[in-house]
Amino acid sequence: MEVFWSAGFNGCSVQDLTDAAHVPKGSFYNHFDGKEALALEALATYAAQNDPRALLDTSVEPVERLRRDFRKRWKIVKERGYKGGCFLGSLSSEIADSHEGARAEFVRYYQRWSEAIAAVIAEAQANGTVAATADPQALGRFVLNAWQGTLLRAKTHRGEEPFKDFQAVVFGGLLAPGA
């Protein structure tokens, strides 16, 4: 995963990948059909480590739960010096056009994640902490898209500003109490 995340899908070779894993190149083709299969395996590992189901833990107030989840994700990219961005975002940006099978997987990951965000928003609308005027599904998708753009900008700028803008507008505006 680290090799794909750092170098990009087309920026690394099967040799780079097998070197990093300390396995002989021949054994790669015994286990995987090709780089795409290995990248999807890496994405599954990444997704499991960053599972949006954590958003469904109802012991924390919904908006606060969402805020903490984004803060945790931000901390991970910040500790990497903002390099790599979101692995799902970067990989899908690079190969969604050229790898149709992978594209279907990306759709699934994005949907699962934005539905988890939508569920939190719907919960906050039900308990009155967020205004019930907007469709929670549309808002959930938008917030995830804005998050992906935030990480893309941070990858270029390498600073806190994109995250602060996201926090200010999403939690100080869109999902503010009584907004």
Add this chain to the structure above:
Amino acid sequence: MEVFWSAGFNGCSVQDLTDAAHVPKGSFYNHFDGKEALALEALATYAAQNDPRALLDTSVEPVERLRRDFRKRWKIVKERGYKGGCFLGSLSSEIADSHEGARAEFVRYYQRWSEAIAAVIAEAQANGTVAATADPQALGRFVLNAWQGTLLRAKTHRGEEPFKDFQAVVFGGLLAPGA
């Protein structure tokens, strides 16, 4: 530009680029230091074709001007079947980590664009069509980041939904009259 946009920076070779331009490979190195220099040249052409200075034409009401600008940009990616996304977004996602000189250019393009959006928002706040509670610079950067995430999602989903979500939340919420 088309070759970089379709295949990605690392997904195309100098041979692919010179073939597309119908020039001999040798002449490439007479004109450019390498692929990075050519990619930045292509980005400059793209940026000129999609100049955010169009946002500064004050003959149209500010929020409507912004809405039309995003609709025009959406039409371009839609006509490409959503492939490629935003050339600035895709290229910066792929090589900001690995090409430091290019990264500085990406920072410049993003700043210039988000400042143009911020100027429109400040104008709308001044004439009372958008509430003056939020910092227009932060809002301008956020809207651009959300737009980049919208195009990234559209690249994966290949449908209207991300644009509709963007329109609904940005123009129906964040920049709605009296919001």
